[in-house]
Amino acid sequence: MLKLAIAADHGGYELKEYIVNYLRSRRDVEVTDLGTDTDKQSVDYPDYAAKVAKAIQNGRAERGILLCGTGIGISITANKFKGIRAALCHDAYTARMSRAHNDANILAMGGRTTGKETAMDMVRIWLETEFEGGRHSRRVGKITELEQKEM
Ligand code: RB5
Numbered sequence: 001m002l003k004l005a006i007a008a009d010h011g012g013y014e015l016k017e018y019i020v021n022y023l024r025s026r027r028d029v030e031v032t033d034l035g036t037d038t039d040k041q042s043v044d045y046p047d048y049a050a051k052v053a054k055a056i057q058n059g060r061a062e063r064g065i066l067l068c069g070t071g072i073g074i075s076i077t078a079n080k081f082k083g084i085r086a087a088l089c090h091d092a093y094t095a096r097m098s099r100a101h102n103d104a105n106i107l108a109m110g111g112r113t114t115g116k117e118t119a120m121d122m123v124r125i126w127l128e129t130e131f132e133g134g135r136h137s138r139r140v141g142k143i144t145e146l147e148q149k150e151m
Contacts, residue, residue: 012067
């Protein structure tokens with residue numbers, strides 16, 4: 001059972017709800033929805049990026065999905081946290097590559113830029129694609145080394 005945390009700001013709320021419904025129908029995913037719970041109130045995407053990033057850091061989740069209007073702010077924020085590799089993806093190809101080559105542990109998407117069917121394809125592929133390792137392990141390892149240094 002893959003433990004997955006998901007969150008969005010108001011701009012990603014509607015697509016998050018759609019994705020959560022899908023995830024709850026899968027038997028191989030245990031989903032924790034960390035909000036937001038409405039699109040009627042404006043909230044700040046860094047707060048929701050932090051919730052999912054911290055859930056991964058403390059082991060409550062293995063992977064995460066984050067959404068804001070464009071996916072940009074929420075992915076920038078998530079990538080400030082050690083050990084987080086958040087990939088802002090727009091289609092099935094980038095979703096697949098983010099797992100196969102980058103071992104992304106967060107999939108970020110834009111609720112105002114990505115349609116529901118495209119998002120569903122991306123989520124399915126992202127959940128089911130394994131990291132290829134090999135030469136990509138060396139590169140991902142260098143990301144980890146860089147985040148240990150003060151830059
Ligand atoms: C909120 O209006 C919007 O700025 C936010 O959802 C996101 O797109 C930021 O990157």
